[in-house]
Amino acid sequence: MHIPDGYIGPQTYGAGYAIMAPIWAAASRILKRTVSRKQIPMLALGAAFSFVVMFLNVPVMGRLTAHPVGAGLVAIVCGPWAACIAISAALAVQAVPFGDGGITTFGLNCLNMAVIIPFVSWGAWKLLLSTKPTPRRLWLASAAAGYIGIVAAAAAVGIEVGVQPMLSPRGMYLPYPVQVALPAMLIPHLLIVGPIEAVITAAAISYLYRTDPQVVASQPISVARRFALLALVTLLLVPLGLLLPNWFRAGAAWGEWGVDELKQMLGYVPHGIAQGSRLWHAPIPDYAVPGHEATPVSIVFVALAGTIGTAAVAYGVVRLIKRGGKDAAS
Amino acid sequence: MPLPEWLNEPPPPPPGPSRRRKSWLTTAANRLASLPTQREPSAALVRMDPRAAILGFVGLIVCATLLRSLTALALCWLLSVALALAVGARPRTLGVPSAAAALLTGLAMLPAAWNGITPGPPLVAVAGIAVTMPGIHLVAVVVLRTLACLAFGIGLFASNRAEDLFAALRWFRVPSVFVGVLLLAYRYLLVLARAALEVHMARRSRVAEEADLSGARRWLAERIGALFARSRELGEEVHLAMIARGFDNEWLPAPYSRMRARHVGWIAACWAAAALLLLVVDRGLWT
Numbered sequence: 001m002h003i004p005d006g007y008i009g010p011q012t013y014g015a016g017y018a019i020m021a022p023i024w025a026a027a028s029r030i031l032k033r034t035v036s037r038k039q040i041p042m043l044a045l046g047a048a049f050s051f052v053v054m055f056l057n058v059p060v061m062g063r064l065t066a067h068p069v070g071a072g073l074v075a076i077v078c079g080p081w082a083a084c085i086a087i088s089a090a091l092a093v094q095a096v097p098f099g100d101g102g103i104t105t106f107g108l109n110c111l112n113m114a115v116i117i118p119f120v121s122w123g124a125w126k127l128l129l130s131t132k133p134t135p136r137r138l139w140l141a142s143a144a145a146g147y148i149g150i151v152a153a154a155a156a157v158g159i160e161v162g163v164q165p166m167l168s169p170r171g172m173y174l175p176y177p178v179q180v181a182l183p184a185m186l187i188p189h190l191l192i193v194g195p196i197e198a199v200i201t202a203a204a205i206s207y208l209y210r211t212d213p214q215v216v217a218s219q220p221i222s223v224a225r226r227f228a229l230l231a232l233v234t235l236l237l238v239p240l241g242l243l244l245p246n247w248f249r250a251g252a253a254w255g256e257w258g259v260d261e262l263k264q265m266l267g268y269v270p271h272g273i274a275q276g277s278r279l280w281h282a283p284i285p286d287y288a289v290p291g292h293e294a295t296p297v298s299i300v301f302v303a304l305a306g307t308i309g310t311a312a313v314a315y316g317v318v319r320l321i322k323r324g325g326k327d328a329a330s
Numbered sequence: 331m332p333l334p335e336w337l338n339e340p341p342p343p344p345p346g347p348s349r350r351r352k353s354w355l356t357t358a359a360n361r362l363a364s365l366p367t368q369r370e371p372s373a374a375l376v377r378m379d380p381r382a383a384i385l386g387f388v389g390l391i392v393c394a395t396l397l398r399s400l401t402a403l404a405l406c407w408l409l410s411v412a413l414a415l416a417v418g419a420r421p422r423t424l425g426v427p428s429a430a431a432a433l434l435t436g437l438a439m440l441p442a443a444w445n446g447i448t449p450g451p452p453l454v455a456v457a458g459i460a461v462t463m464p465g466i467h468l469v470a471v472v473v474l475r476t477l478a479c480l481a482f483g484i485g486l487f488a489s490n491r492a493e494d495l496f497a498a499l500r501w502f503r504v505p506s507v508f509v510g511v512l513l514l515a516y517r518y519l520l521v522l523a524r525a526a527l528e529v530h531m532a533r534r535s536r537v538a539e540e541a542d543l544s545g546a547r548r549w550l551a552e553r554i555g556a557l558f559a560r561s562r563e564l565g566e567e568v569h570l571a572m573i574a575r576g577f578d579n580e581w582l583p584a585p586y587s588r589m590r591a592r593h594v595g596w597i598a599a600c601w602a603a604a605a606l607l608l609l610v611v612d613r614g615l616w617t
Contacts (some may be wrong), residue, residue: 005479006395006472028505040507041572042565044514048522049561051552053554073558091514092358094520097492098481099427103388104395175442175468200554207555
């Protein structure tokens with residue numbers, strides 16, 4: 001999962017640093033505020049732990065081995081922001097003294113392993129675990145968290161590698177398009193590396209729970225936060241839902257045909273439908289920014305704007321209802 | 331009284347060297363034991379300012395990632411090897427990772443030589459599957475670029491102690507929490523690796539035969555949990571030791587002095603070499 005120097009172009013590794021700079025700044029600010037000085041050595045040992053764990057290659061089949069990352073485990077125990085700093089430190093130690101992972105690609109490697117894995121694993125763990133975990137539920141939630149985190153990171157690596165032919169048409173970096181790079185990263189992680197990470201995370205968390213339940217004490221997560229996490233996950237899956245039909249060359253949903261599609265299917269557009277279609281022109285048709293074609297980034301941007309707008313309207317309605325209730329009570 | 335027959339028999343030959351394959355747990359433990367330790371820098375190396383080393387080497391690495399032509403990349407690789415050796419990297423430290431990186435990158439790039447990925451005039455064709463000239467060129471470009479970047483990275487590590495390089499990140503406005511965690515993590519890496527090795531040795535000395543694969547996996551997962559618990563205990567011990575030595579929660583290293591002229595000269599030389607490679611040799615400007 002470590003991308004070395006030279007594999008990807010400056011647009012991608014530059015974007016990696018641009019994305020990571022505010023995340024590192026936010027993580028540092030949050031940790032300065034929330035973490036006592038006693039916990040700094042613990043974070044450092046968490047980083048050293050992650051480094052050591054990545055050295056343990058577990059045989060999978062034949063001579064094929066896979067190593068756990070441990071980022072999900074650190075995130076579950078220390079929290080995602082602390083894990084972000086700890087895993088970034090582990091990756092820095094790997095990149096500079098040991099030459100594992102690149103220096104130019106350090107930002108991207110941190111994005112994949114120090115942000116995506118901890119936040120996805122921690123979010124999944126929080127979503128799946130109730131306030132009073134049983135050992136079995138704890139095991140399952142931890143396994144799912146470890147699995148989902150590593151698979152999400154693998155998908156991110158596949159996309160980062162897969163956009164190279166688009167960004168560098170002269171083909172000076174990895175030449176594999178998304179259709180090749182994404183399955184090449186996802187299949188081994190879904191089938192081999194993911195289960196290993198799941199078992200290791202679950203067994204380690206269960207061991208910690210048996211020896212010191214406070215270490216993995218689950219803080220109750222409010223319903224609002226649960227919904228917010230689900231909304232975030234759904235938001236991130238939006239491009240997949242729109243790109244998959246394109247991939248499989250599926251048409252529009254049954255009965256949701258546009259005017260052009262109807263014309264293609266029937267040979268003409270029924271008069272009433274043609275008249276109705278002129279009544280309202282959507283400002284953002286087909287989830288594309290006006291004047292541009294729909295891309296995964298624009299789709300996420302539009303989905304984000306739509307989510308915020310919907311949440312704002314819902315919030316306003318709830319406030320109005322609550323105020324009406326209070327007025328009636330008084 | 332005559333000796334019994336069985337006592338007159340010659341003793342069986344001692345068992346030969348064991349041909350049993352090393353268990354994967356032992357292999358993992360050996361990998362941990364082989365973690366390279368930082369050697370003391372020589373007097374010549376101490377003289378290089380870590381900030382200058384970072385600026386110079388990182389500039390060259392960025393340049394290497396921008397190069398396209400084989401000539402420029404070959405020159406860049408030669409320069410990286412020469413610089414790494416000049417600042418004190420051992421040939422073995424340079425050679426072993428370079429060979430591994432060349433092999434891995436070559437394998438990862440092998441499909442790129444195929445006409446399905448990189449179209450072009452075929453070099454060798456068998457049953458519709460052809461290795462193309464642009465494909466071979468691309469494989470060579472990526473392998474050379476990776477080797478050059480790796481050698482520059484090794485040169486950077488050899489130019490200073492890792493602690494000094496990490497501490498110098500404060501000068502680049504890297505948050506102090508991150509630098510503090512980085513410095514402590516590097517310092518306690520080997521301590522934790524030793525703890526992991528001790529766990530493995532304790533198991534080997536108590537268990538007569540190796541567990542089956544699933545049993546060993548389960549054991550390893552639980553030991554990872556134990557290792558994490560150990561890292562937390564160690565964290566507390568480290569914190570107490572720091573308080574005992576008067577640590578006042580200040581992670582900032584001593585303020586840096588202004589860079590000397592020769593350090594500025596080193597940075598300028600590195601960047602000039604990078605510009606020369608990129609603009610003149612690679613892009614052919616001013617020729």
